[in-house]
Amino acid sequence: MRHRVRRFVLLGTALLTAAATASPAPAADQDRSERHPSHGGLSATIRYTEYGIPHILAKSYADLGFGTGWAQAEDNVCILAEGFVTLNGERAKYFGAGGKAPDGSLSSATSNTSSDLFFRGIKQAGTVEKLAELPPPRGNRPEQKKLVRGFAAGYNAWLKQNRITDPACKGADWVKPVTELDMSRLAFALSVLGGQGRAADAIVSAQPPATGAKGPQDTSAQDKAKAARELFATDDGAMGSNAVAFHGSTTANGRGLLLGNPHYPWQGGRRFWQVQQTIPGELNVSGGSLIGAVTPSIGFTPYAAWSHTVATGVPMNLHQLTLDPADPTTYLVDGKPRRMTKRTVTVEVKGGAPVTRDQWWTEYGPVVTSLGAELPLPWTATTAYALNDPNASNLRASDTALGFAKARSVKGIQEVLRTTQGLPWVNTIAADAKGHSLYTQSQVLPRITDEIAARCSTLLGKVTYPTAGLAVLDGSRSDCGLGRDQDALQPGILGPSRMPTLVDAPYAENSNDSAWLANADRPLRGYERVFGNIDTPRSMRTRGAIEDVAAMAARGKLTVADLQRQQFANRAPAGTLGAAEAAKACAQLPGGKATGSDGRAVDISGACKVIERWDRTMDSGSRGALLYDRFWRGMRAQLGPQGVWTVPFDPADPVRTPHTLNTASPAFARALADAVTQLTAAGIPLDGRLGDHQYVVRDGKRIPIHGGTESLGVWNKIEPVWDPKAGYTEVSTGSSHIQAVGWDGSGCPVARTLLTYAQSQNPNSPHSSDQTRLYAQEKWVTARFCEKDIRRSPELRVVKVKERGRS
Template sequence: MRDRFRKLAAAGMVLLTAAGLSPAPDAAAAKASRPSGGGLSADIRYTEYGIPHIIADDYPDLGFGVGWAQAADQVCTLADGFVTLRGERSRYFGAAGHPDGTHSSASTNLASDLFFKGIRQTRTVEKLLRQPAPAGPGDEVKELMRGWAAGYNAWLAQRKITDPACAGKEWVKPVTALDVAANAYALVITAGQADVVDSLVAAHPPTAGAPPAPTAPQSPRKSVASVRSHLARDDGGLGSNAVAFRGDTTANGRGLLLGNPHYPWSGGRRFWQAQVTIPGELDVAGGLILGSPTPNIGHNARIAWSHTVSTGVPMNFHQLTLDPADPTAYLVDGKPERMTRRTVTVPVKDGPDVVRTQWWTRYGPVVTEYGGLDLAWTSRTAYALGDPNAAQLRMSDTFLGLGKARNVADVRRVLRRTQGLPWVNTVAADSAGRTLYTQSQVVPRITDDLVERCSTGLGRLLYPAPGLAVLDGARSGCAPGRDRDAVQPGIFGPSAMPTLTDAPYAENSNDSAWLANADRPLTGYPRVLGDIGTPRSLRTRGAVEDVSALADRGDLTPADLQRQQFTNRVPAGDLAAADTARACAALPGGTATGSDGKAMDVSEACRVIAAWNRTVRTDSKGALLFDRFWRRLTATVPQTDLWKTPFDPNDPVRTPRALNTAVPGLATALADAVSELRAARIPLAAPLGEHQFVIRNGKRIPVSGGVDGLGVWNMTVGRWNPASGGYTEVRHGSSYIQAVSFADDGCPVNARTLLTYSQSSNPRSPHYSDQTELYSAGRMIRSRFCERDVLASPQLRVEHVRER
């Protein structure tokens, strides 16, 4: 093993000298197609905080090393996810149980199983794997998946599970490459089919004599608000911030990137940190969503990139006109087409098998609800979901290509070639000092002209604000078209996507592409890709203020980005806290009437909010009070009534502003917030960290940050449990954080990273909470990317792992 390790270490030094050069294509293809013969192996070098640096000879071996190392840290989380993907949750955990919500929106194990069993039964993933590249995944990705499965299985065979969550459980089983591909597919359809699981599996034809479809929704305003909230993931879904700085704003003239994705802190969508290397072929470090064989977000020696959840709507609905004689047939150009029946059987623990039928059309599955919107299947009308991501499995090729990119031009070429990103933007910076923002993602090719010609009444209601198209399914000419540069029918090609290159800063915080740089706004794209000239979120406004000020100041370093990450400034507090405190102090007798009709003494709250430092650091006094007040106020008072100075599209970062303290809801929200905290015995001026925390092995770890509604960059979305002391666990928020720059000499990369929830979900692991403690303290890790730095780690531990 030592001889092999020395050879690999030497090869790694050659790789650094080559700085990302790849071998000839025929050599790479030969490596990718090499059969394992049961002899896959890799070297895993662990440095501080359990971060693995995996070296392998080729793609199957690299996948093997990643699968092994992920199993070592996350076997129970992974195994639970594979139970979901195989449609076996009801068999092991009961039909009425609840999945963790990371693989789909299913509310019960039974709904989840019906959905994923259906995917298995129709061999959807196998068919996509058989598509030749670029329409389907390439050979290198397939070999990575095969190797990952072998590595996971070898760990199960050769190691003992110590995590009490799954030790000795019969549902922990070996996996196949198909399981690994199914995990990738579930991630791809997150914002499409996987977002409507309950509705999809429950849809059934109407019984005889069912009433006709209503001509319009009962509450148009409520429908629009509900869909807008769902698309924006206001219920606590995925999100992110990212910013790239151009070379003339940095201390050494090279690019600089800060990535701050907001992902779940538990379950199958956790990140896991690693460096993966095939000498002379690939050398990239970053965050890998569990089950992924290469980084989804990361850097190599020349390029750093991150992703943010996009506002592009990656799906649409087709309103079907049904055959009057048969509600399971629909008309297209006057001719009836029968729906396809998909009958799925799910074994259930301690009960009989459940058999259900799903209904599919040329456009996709029939569904009956979306984000609170009623899409009733009647004798005249039904609705089918169009999800172009359900017909693609190219995402892993995109991530592998990004790992090999040498500059932002390469990033754009990878995105054009693979077209595999389902619902995210890309922000990148390179060693030459160039920057990139692009919304290159898979979106149905729904132009504003198509909507004008083909929208139904419901579509005309929903498209202008949320951007959700509802097209006339009775006309074949109303299906999404195809761009010449698109690799699959029905989607926009990359040339149609909003893109910003070489701006002093390029930033996104989950608003549309419009203000990726406030001085160079992007316009001219169709509504389905995002809005233009509308109010930005407080998080976007605060981010643009911060990063534009940093760019103007210049001489930036990774230390500046770390400070940005942990400044924990609250833009809502800057805009409204002083006015709130003054309005509070002016209340007669220092009292306000709560929503329960009772008078509450709020005089202490006035003083606490006035003295609050407008941050959500762990030591911030008054942050919790303002948070609970602000949530109530913004939930009850429309944004148009909340501010005295309305939104101005010519001043989108500074408007709206000036809190309207005359709105009656302000005093009520104050009274309710004070009443809530006092009932929970939480002092109004208590430091935030005493009431926003996680508990790891009995130890309480304070957590900083706040929610999107406060505008905080360092997002933390906790579970509110006042009986247990406040926000007692983080649901999702800042996860794999990276601040990356490029050096002039020595190691070409200077990076600081942090995995907020740590590498392992096993409470018996030494890496169960070590990085969480760093996060609590506002610290990050100096990355060991170059071979010499890896070998110099005082905690270096080397494992040579093999299949047999």
Template sequence: MRALAGLGLAVLTCAAALPGEAAAAGAPARAEHAEGGGLSAVVRYTEYGVPHIVAKDYANLGFGTGWAQAADQVCILADGFLTLRGERSARFGPDAKPDGSLSSATSNLSSDLFFRGLNEAKTVDRILDSPAPAGPTQQAKELMRGWAAGYNAWLAQNRTTDPACRGADWVRPVTTLDVARRGYAITVLGGQGLAADGIAGAAQPGAAPRSAKAPADPAEAARKVFGEQRRNAGMGSNAVAFGGSTAANGRGLLLGNPHYPWQGGRRFWQSQQTIPGELNVSGGSLLGMPVVEIGFNERIAWSHTVATGVPTNLYELRTVPGDAHAYLVDGKPERMTERTVTVPVRGKDGSTSRVTRSQWWTRYGPVVTSIDDLPLPWADGKAYALTDPNAESLRFTDASLALAKSRSVRGVQDALRRTQGLPWVNTIAADSGGHSLYTQAQVLPRVTDELAGRCSTALGRQTFPAAGLAVLDGSRGDCALGRDADAVQPGIFGPSAMPALVDAPYAENSNDSPWLPNADRPLTGYPRIFGDVSTARSLRTRGAIEDVSAMAKRGGLTVADLERHQFANRAPAGALAAADAAKACAALPDGRATGSDGKPVDVSAACGVLARWDRTVRTDSKGAVLFDRFWRRLVRSAPQAELWRVPFSPASPVTTPNTLNTASPAVGRALADAVAELRGAGIALDAPLGEHQFVERNGKRIPIAGGADALGIWNMIESAPWDSARGGYTEVRHGSSYIQAVGFDGGPCPAARTLLTYGQSSDPTSPHYADQTRLFSAGRMVTARFCEKDILSSPQLRVVRVGER
């Protein structure tokens, strides 16, 4: 905050003073004014359209944030509020699919039924009106109120240029409640939001669930829902904190690299938020949120990664014979509560009809007939109810605000202990004192191993060990979740149960369990619902630990080293398997392998390409395309036990399994299919990656480095499905998003470099639609402007005073 002393509150009352100060610093600046009273803020834009928002209090800070977000992302925001109002079917018909940012609903109708059910039950209204900690603090409420006012003021004073919603009548003003509903939807993404289809009217006795075919292996289905499909939906990340012993100046370092969607409502947006003397934080916010979720101040930096903890559990109900809407608890019947929800639906002829469904609620939560692709049929005297403790929380905003105010790793721990508001993420942090932190401080149902042992049903005995999804006996009152003494709400684990690693030379997470944030300091002793222990790590985790442990041992680290690591683009799968694949290729009789269609393919030219490939996924890497297409096929078709000759060993979790099993027929088959595919598309086997992994922005191709989760790459990029006719991977679905590399020099100005890979705006008419995407393509980051002297010296400084009228 000391950096603001020279500026003080004058910036809030006289924006005209700023251009003079900027000029004195040698920076050209342009001031724009919005006349009128009410809420207001000063927004100072620097390079790449990053706003630095200054306000006198939380309501005014929220106002400036809402205004600036609307200026960059009004169409995506408006589309999200339409979703939250349950009006998609009335506008776009019932069958189209929402973008998935606010729930896993597979159709507009399902989405509308889910959100209208919440709205008509006044779920968020009740929590919003509750005193903290059950509800948000006054500061959080003021931020929400201000955000809504800022968004509305922008709508009233500006004309939308984005063709996605230009002139659309569904772009409407919002309320504080709408902002709270958006935060709530994000909070329950891993619980009720994941089961939206199964809650939203599909839950009727005897009705077939959306995935009507029962899985042969419920454990595998649960693993996919709470692991693979979560990552496929764009919920993943990497982060590493380095302790002072590894840094050149003895202070902490942090590299955060969340993997989030490049389109839709789960995009990040970058800003600096300042209330002089109270708050000064810079970082990335999820759209529609009035706070920074991942960021830094002058003393700490933090990031989040999606955790393995399962933030929900199921209760298997025994229904009363002859009455499927009543269930037994300790032998006594309890009736379900019916919620009737009606949604207006536009037909293909433009007419409007109404669809009504019943949703059923129990003491444990809503009845569900599926969680994503895991069917839970309501039949044969059974039903399933979903317990989601995050459904009683709006604490995410307060948790983020508390992190932004923290001054040390100890302060981060205290903030997480007080707020207990992170729904489905880990936290990794570093501070200027040289301390590092990893912790899985998330809201989880209090399913201890003892409770699961005595209360799991037959289904739960399969899903809990495999995936951490508890299915408990709802007919027994002694199977209730109970309460930890230090928990802010019943039915969740308290802070003392949370796995944590403090002051390790490095602490890293890449969406694996808490077991191995540091290879030399494994964490154990936590309940299974948090994650597993002594199991094979993902290739991304293994590659990350190899890289960051080597960096820590080398020492003398700086922010520049973090940036180099972000763009090293090493492919751990290639390091493990490319040489063996090349040798097996060279040993094939006549250089031929048989494809999956039974036809022989001449793969001899591929042998040298794989051998010469540099094992990276840079835009100029030759051989990366071939290995990528080969490897994806191989890991889909070959079980892990068949893929490697040396199996996994808990004693060597970073280096096992290893040695490609080239005797497996799947290896030759995958290589033959990859070669045939590339030749059929006219793509050279040694074509540079950037020619066939790219995005198009305003008619221009931008080559994209990085690679898929299956390749184990830190700079993860999950592209849209391969399209041979269009030249390969032609769009990014999710991956590296808001990246920050942060260090400290002991003064008020953190040494930080940032990058928002897809840019601040989704409006193709904006100058910030693809400017940072081009930087990402070039492997470059932006030097952050945090202190006043840096903001005022920006050659692109633009100052805007925004107000309600």
């Protein structure tokens, strides 16, 4: 075995030398090698360094895709396989009718049956096949198609040549080979997550009313507006992110800096996976890929670095249909009837009869009967609602990612965004080695202008558009169609010239609020409401982030080490603003008691000093952090995000307002009593260390987790799962693939990374929790990007993988 490992290392050294010296292959030769791979078919060399991070070396795009598919299967075959079951509409067939995907990673469907009806309908209609046949620029570019072909081949070769050790799918009959089309279906599902995927249940359950039947009771427009605001809220504890780019004028060496901190699920199909991909002379990129993606979703090169944050742009709109009184499946446009298209979809169910359901489609998109549980859209004898999702015509996000990997500057990244127009629901924050910074909200959004909304909104739309950015247009008028921007790749979307963009600001930051305060000193205005709001309260996380990064920029002479300190400062802005007032008001409660939500009097006297002494951070060693966390959640739940303060929001001072804790409200004492009760019931001391009671269990051992929830405003966001008997015992979403990147002029990026939940979800993998332990210690991985650094790795392991066997 020792000789075999040495042989791999020697082979790797030769390949590394070749990679460092090779020049780009002529285009014709490269294309010939991909069409007619020699001997054993596709192949790649995978160099593993510390923490199981693969550095994939290949001679062509197809070979690079092959190595990537292989390596992803090695780490996360069960996640991939379950995703393909979902995309083929076979969850109920294998897992039963009532369950659902563990994290809703590919749609919001609330049951396996609903998910299957949704995805089987897409498959039955040939939706993805049609998009895959589009020529560029509307469709995927040749290099991207080769990557996809290679990935499918790599995944299949891994299945054929290896045994599965992950108990999640070991021996399962639903783990099967895949096709290029399966990969494209995955790209489609990710693209429509914010549109059709969000409405999966509503699409498959929408049925026309029976003749003469009374329609369901509708809710008021105001109630719907409130529901729409909640539906598209960015401070609800779900997926989000922080990212900041610093201009060279603020850094120690005049080069740019980037800190990316996406907050994604810790389990399931939206996990990140670390990789470096290299085609000598053609491509060299490192970063985090969403599982199933063929290139890094966020990452860095010798020239530039970028990250994404979930954007406030609303990637869908509704068309309110006027129906033919004699037929609720016929709608009128300019007084002329148009028939809906019926899709009849049948799915298999384990242990039960097949389920058949009709879906109804219009020229605008599918008919829906709700958007989320709180936003009903009843289909009556006279009215129905159709959902328009422009990303249902977009498979270009992967072209955008590949373009970023090849861009040599912030300007190049902007050009990629302009020419691919592929990002469905994220902002882009970037920096480059020349010192430039960028924030841009370049999304694929429906072409909803404020003028169209003013002219064509229904009564409902007149409320939902200004409050939530959700347009509801009159579908009975052809002059209310979305039209086409001259610079847009597809009809019905906003063109690149309309995108909110900030270039070369001292800092450019986003924490999931709108573009307005990407830099508080250079606010962005003048964009359409569909992108997001202005002059409205920012989330606590945005406020804290702007305070922090503005102070960093003002201090100047920044380095990568400053980015690392910011990531794990763990400051809780809600504590900075409110803890002193809470402690003072607590001490003044009569008799040291307060009445909880259950009506019982609780001794809270011990809590006052704990809150007063709390250091206002969510570090693992912080005492009082957990008490304030539970108190803060309870008070916000009763009063709302703005009701917890007495000094209201001021658009002229958006970072520092609102403020002053509303301690006079009965909700204050009640929340305090409830927090004490909760900790006591869980056996947690009021001054217990956060890390003793906020943790995950891996390999049978507790790993303390620092960081805090969305509403506390902590940059290092963690959404822990509360167990009333034990405290926070798992993490649902939060800091994931973190990268702090700069350049020193050597040609090698200066990068520190951390994948908080590690490379693999397989508990039998040596890389299922190694980086989680690093995260607990606030330590980082020094990225091995250049060949000399890869070669020096003490854990270097080189594997040659082939379509017909590996060496």
